[in-house]
Amino acid sequence: MVARADGRAHIDVPHRSTVVEARVRVGDRVEAGAAMVEVAVPELLAAAAVLSGAEDQIGTHRRRKDRLEDLQGQGLVGAADVFELERSLGALSAERRLALATFKAVGVDPRQRGEVLRRGTVVLRSPIAGVVSHLDATPGAVIEPGGRLATVLGRAPARVEVVHGEPLPVGLELEFVGSDGSRFALHPEPVATAIEPGLGRTIAWYEPEDGEPRADGLRGRVVVQAQAEGLLEVPRGALRLHEGRAFVARRGLSSDAAPEQVEVQVLRSSGASALIRSRDLKVGDTVSLDVTTVLRLGRDAEELAGGHAH
Numbered sequence: 001m002v003a004r005a006d007g008r009a010h011i012d013v014p015h016r017s018t019v020v021e022a023r024v025r026v027g028d029r030v031e032a033g034a035a036m037v038e039v040a041v042p043e044l045l046a047a048a049a050v051l052s053g054a055e056d057q058i059g060t061h062r063r064r065k066d067r068l069e070d071l072q073g074q075g076l077v078g079a080a081d082v083f084e085l086e087r088s089l090g091a092l093s094a095e096r097r098l099a100l101a102t103f104k105a106v107g108v109d110p111r112q113r114g115e116v117l118r119r120g121t122v123v124l125r126s127p128i129a130g131v132v133s134h135l136d137a138t139p140g141a142v143i144e145p146g147g148r149l150a151t152v153l154g155r156a157p158a159r160v161e162v163v164h165g166e167p168l169p170v171g172l173e174l175e176f177v178g179s180d181g182s183r184f185a186l187h188p189e190p191v192a193t194a195i196e197p198g199l200g201r202t203i204a205w206y207e208p209e210d211g212e213p214r215a216d217g218l219r220g221r222v223v224v225q226a227q228a229e230g231l232l233e234v235p236r237g238a239l240r241l242h243e244g245r246a247f248v249a250r251r252g253l254s255s256d257a258a259p260e261q262v263e264v265q266v267l268r269s270s271g272a273s274a275l276i277r278s279r280d281l282k283v284g285d286t287v288s289l290d291v292t293t294v295l296r297l298g299r300d301a302e303e304l305a306g307g308h309a310h
Contacts, residue, residue: 001158001160001161001176001178001215001216001217001218001219001220002158002159002160002161002205002216003155003156003157003158003213003214003215003217004156004157004158005156006127006128006154006156007128007153007154007155007156007158007213007214007215007216008128008130008151008152008153008154008216009126009127009128009130009151009152009154010148010150010151011036011037011124011126011148011149011151011152012146012147012148012149013039013041013106013124013143013146013147013149014105014106014145014146015041015042015043015044015105015106015145016041016042016043016143016144016145017039017040017041017142017143017147018039018040018140018141018142018143019037019038019039019137019138019139019140019141019142019143020039020040020121020139021037021038021139022036022037022038022135022138022139023035023036023037023038023123024037024132024135024150025132026132026133026134026135027131027132028131028132029129029130029131029132030126030129030130030131030132030152031126031129032126032127032128032129033125033126033127034125034126035123035124035125036123036124036125036126036132036137036149036150036152037123037124037137037149037150038121038122038123038124039121039122039124039143039149040120040121040122041106041121041122044103044106044108044116044122045116045117045120046099046102047098047099047100047102047103047113048099048103048113048114048116048117049117050095050096050098050099051096051099051100051103051110051113052113052114052117054092054093054095054096054099055096057092058089058092058093062089064085065085065086065089106122106124107124107125107127108122124149126150126152128152129154130152130153130154130155131152131153132150132151132152133152133153134148134150134151135149135150135151136149136150137149137150153215153216154215155213155214155215156213156214156216157211157213157214158208158213158214158215158216159191159205159206159207159208160176160186160205160206160207160208161203161204161205162190162203162204162205162206162222163196163201163202163203163204164201164202164204164270165201165202165268165270168204168224168268172188172224172225173185173188173224173225174186174187174188174206174222174223174224174225175222175223175225176206176208176220176221176222176223177220177221177222177223178218178219178220179218179219179220182214182218182220184208184209184210184212185208185209185210186206186207186208186209186222187206187207187208187209190204190205190206191205191206191207192204192205193205206222224275229279230277230278230279230281231267231275231276231277232275232276232277232278232281232282232283233273233274233275233276234248234264234273234274234276234281234287235272235273235274235289236269236271236272236273236274237272237289237294238287238288238289238294239264239266239269239276239294240294240295240296241266242297245263246263246264246265246266246276247261247262247263247264247297248261248262248264248276248281248287248288248297249261249287249288249290249293249294249297250262250280250281250285250286250287251286251287251288259288259293261297262278262280262281263278263280264276264277264278264281265277265278
C-alpha cells in the first residue's frame with residue numbers, strides 16, 4: 001500500500017531550537033492542528049521583534065514620504081531628502097520580508113507575533129490527523145536545524161503496488177487482502193506499469209474502487225478472480241508438462257476410480273499456483289498431486305511399457 005504524501009507528517013525545526021515541553025506521547029491519536037511540542041526559537045523571537053517594530057516604522061515613513069512629496073512639489077524640499085527616505089523605507093521593507101519568511105519557515109502565522117513575544121516560545125502542531133509514531137523531544141534538549149521532533153502516521157488516498165512476473169490477463173477481478181484482515185476491490189486496470197530494473201518483474205499500481213483513505217506501508221496479497229469462462233487456478237505441482245502440452249489428473253468421485261487425464265492451457269504460474277484455461281474442468285474438481293500419477297500424464301501406454309522417459 002502506497003499512500004499519498006500527506007498520509008504521514010514530520011514535525012521538524014528549521015532553526016536551532018530548545019525543547020520546552022512535549023505535549024504528546026508515542027501512541028497518542030491526534031487531530032490536525034493538535035499541539036505537539038513547545039520550543040524556544042531565538043530566530044523566531046528576533047523576527048517577531050523586527051515585525052512589531054518594522055511595521056510601525058514603515059507606516060510612519062510612508063506618511064512622511066507622502067508629506068515630503070507634497071513639499072517637493074511646492075519646491076520646499078529637495079529630491080535628496082525624498083531619496084533618503086525611500087532608501088530607509090526599502091531597508092525596512094526588506095527586514096520585514098525576511099522576518100515574514102522566518103515565520104513561514106517555522107509554520108507560525110505572523111499575526112501571532114505578539115503571543116510569541118509574550119511567551120518567548122512557539123507550539124509546533126500536527127498538520128494531519130493520525131497516530132504519533134516517533135517522538136524525540138526531551139525538555140531542555142537543543143535541536144539543530146532540520147532536527148526531527150516527531151512523526152505522525154495518518155491515512156490518505158492510496159494505491160496498491162503489485163509485483164508479478166508477467167502482465168495479468170484481462171477480464172479479472174482483483175481484491176486486496178491486507179495483513180491486518182482488511183479486504184477491498186481494486187480497479188481492474190492499473191494506473192501505470194513499469195519494469196523493475198535488474199529483475200525484469202512487472203510493477204503495477206492499482207487504485208481501490210471505494211477510494212477510502214488508508215495507511216501507508218500495509219502489506220498483503222492480491223486475490224485474482226477470473227470472470228472469463230474456463231479460467232481456473234490449480235496447484236502448480238498438479239501440472240505435467242510434456243512435449244509442449246500441459247495436463248492434470250482429475251480424480252473421480254470414488255477413491256478407487258482411475259484419475260482422468262485432462263489437457264489444459266497454462267496462462268501463467270507464480271509460487272505454488274498456476275492459472276490455467278480448461279473447458280473440461282470446473283471449480284470444485286479434485287486434481288492429483290501424487291508425483292507418480294502426475295508423471296504418467298501425457299505419455300501413452302506404448303511409451304510407458306518401453307520405459308521411455310522424457
